Amino acid sequence: xxxxxxxxxxxxxxxxxxxxxxxxxxxxxxxxxxxxxxxxxxxxxxxxxxxxxxxxxxxxxxxxxxxxxxxxxxxxxxxxxxxxxxxxxxxxxxxxxxxxxxxxxxxxxxxxxxxxxxxxxxxxxxxxxxxxxxxxxxxxxxxxxxxxxxxxxxxxxxxxxxxxxxxxxxxxxxxxxxxxxxxxxxxxxxxxxxxxxxxxxxxxxxxxxxxxxxxxxxxxxxxxxxxxxxxxxxxxxxxxxxxxxxxxxxxxxxxxxxxxxxxxxxxxxxxxxxxxxxxxxxxxxxxxxxxxxxxxxxxxxxxxxxxxxxxxxxxxxxxxxxxxxxxxxxxxxxxxxxxxxxxxxxxxxxxxxxxxxxxxxxxxxxxxxxxxxxxxxxxxxxxxxxxxxxxxxxxxxxxxxxxx
Numbered sequence: 001x002x003x004x005x006x007x008x009x010x011x012x013x014x015x016x017x018x019x020x021x022x023x024x025x026x027x028x029x030x031x032x033x034x035x036x037x038x039x040x041x042x043x044x045x046x047x048x049x050x051x052x053x054x055x056x057x058x059x060x061x062x063x064x065x066x067x068x069x070x071x072x073x074x075x076x077x078x079x080x081x082x083x084x085x086x087x088x089x090x091x092x093x094x095x096x097x098x099x100x101x102x103x104x105x106x107x108x109x110x111x112x113x114x115x116x117x118x119x120x121x122x123x124x125x126x127x128x129x130x131x132x133x134x135x136x137x138x139x140x141x142x143x144x145x146x147x148x149x150x151x152x153x154x155x156x157x158x159x160x161x162x163x164x165x166x167x168x169x170x171x172x173x174x175x176x177x178x179x180x181x182x183x184x185x186x187x188x189x190x191x192x193x194x195x196x197x198x199x200x201x202x203x204x205x206x207x208x209x210x211x212x213x214x215x216x217x218x219x220x221x222x223x224x225x226x227x228x229x230x231x232x233x234x235x236x237x238x239x240x241x242x243x244x245x246x247x248x249x250x251x252x253x254x255x256x257x258x259x260x261x262x263x264x265x266x267x268x269x270x271x272x273x274x275x276x277x278x279x280x281x282x283x284x285x286x287x288x289x290x291x292x293x294x295x296x297x298x299x300x301x302x303x304x305x306x307x308x309x310x311x312x313x314x315x316x317x318x319x320x321x322x323x324x325x326x327x328x329x330x331x332x333x334x335x336x337x338x339x340x341x342x343x344x345x346x347x348x349x350x351x352x353x354x355x356x357x358x359x360x361x362x363x364x365x366x367x368x369x370x371x372x373x374x375x376x377x378x379x380x381x382x383x384x385x386x387x388x389x390x391x392x393x394x395x396x397x398x399x400x401x402x403x404x
Contacts, residue, residue: 012375015197016204023208030209033202040199041366043192048355049144051185053152056339058178059301060160061171076294076397080302083241083389084338087233087304091311091337092330094229100221100312101319135335147359153339203370219370222316226378229308230385238392246395248284256280257391264387268379270299273387281391286398294397298390305382305389310337310357313371317363329361336360 023030137143137151144152163174239250260280264273274295281291314333318325325333336357358365371378 011197012200015201019201019204020208022201022205026205027209030205033205036202037199037206037366038202040192040195040202041368043195044355044365044368045147047185047188047192048359049147049152051182051189052356053144053156054178054182054185056153056156057160057163058175058182060157061163061175061178071401072290072293072397075400076297076393079241079393079396080298080389081338083233083237083393084302084304084307085334086237087229087307088311088334088337090232090237091229091308092315092334094225094232095312095315095319098221098225098228099319100225101316153336153356157339203366222312222371223377226309226312227381229312230305230381233304233308234385234388238388242392242395246392246399248286248395252284253391253395256283257388260387260391261384264383265380268383270303270383270386270390273383274299277387277390281394284391284395286394287402290398290401291394294394295390298393299387302389302393303382303386305385307337308385309378309382310354313354313368314357314361314363317358317365317367318361320367321364323363325361332360333357 019033022033026032135151135154137148137155140151140155142148143155163171166174239253242248242253243250257280260273260276263276264270270277277299278291278295281295282288311333314337315325317323318329355365355368358368
């Protein structure tokens with residue numbers, strides 16, 4: 001019981017229930033609590049730009065340095081990139097078919113603290129080629145000042161790969177320094193999340209007081225659509241790649257992955273599951289050389305479950321706010337979700353990288369705290385897919401690297 005009381009997720013859930021109760025009891029008067037949610041949102045915005053920048057630079061520098069791993073690195077990274085894009089396509093199709101965020105009235109859309117003219121801002125965005133050109137920052141400092149996430153990611157990739165190209169001893173010092181900064185940012189995020197229950201209470205009270213339980217029903221819709229997309233990826237795409245491009249049978253693959261999947265579901269952490277995932281790969285007959293490289297790499301950058309979640313959240317809020325997305329926006333979502341999922345650490349907890357995905361397509365982020373109460377459930381589901389992808393990647397890589 002004491003462990004539950006100390007759990008932040010528990011207090012976020014309590015705050016959500018309390019916010020709903022206050023909204024139902026007070027009606028539109030509950031908007032008096034809105035500043036609490038606004039304060040929380042501003043704190044998140046304060047950290048998301050440096051978090052994205054440092055994560056991408058550090059990740060690209062580390063990834064670029066893996067070229068010494070030769071064929072194992074090429075095959076595994078290629079597999080991760082390809083399956084990440086496939087997962088995003090599945091998520092986009094699921095979001096467009098089932099429309100988890102559609103159905104609210106235009107009046108209610110403007111009542112969460114999102115800017116009322118957000119739809120106009122998105123409608124006025126540039127076309128496809130202008131978006132591609134606009135991804136390249138003419139002035140990186142300006143990109144940071146304006147919070148242009150796509151430009152920051154592109155600059156971060158260039159700088160990260162540049163760091164990877166310098167002398168090994170110098171690179172290691174730079175990467176270590178970046179990781180220290182990242183640790184400091186993670187500490188800051190941890191402190192900001194301590195006030196998450198207060199922010200969630202304010203936002204839920206305002207939202208519920210304004211338009212009742214429709215929001216909660218929409219979140220439930222998002223959960224089952226996310227689960228559907230994860231099942232398609234985990235029970236169709238990954239088994240298909242294992243069957244066609246590895247020496248491991250699908251039956252043996254799932255038999256060995258049962259324990260890692262259970263642990264992943266309970267801990268919501270790819271890193272915590274890593275030793276069990278590696279043992280499962282060994283039991284499948286995958287070489288220790290491949291397992292030793294691919295499994296830790298996958299626990300760090302192979303996050304297809306996260307990519308699905310980021311993409312569906314973007315579509316959910318676009319539909320929720322009545323924003324019409326163009327091909328340019330889907331490109332922005334795909335690029336940011338791909339790079340964002342690769343840069344996401346394999347640890348549990350509410351992710352802020354989804355903020356970058358929403359920002360890249362000009363979608364308001366003010367509704368995000370509505371998802372926090374269910375984030376643990378989303379996290380457990382996507383972690384199971386993430387570690388399944390790690391093992392599938394190891395099996396496929398072993399086939400191409402070790403010819404028998």
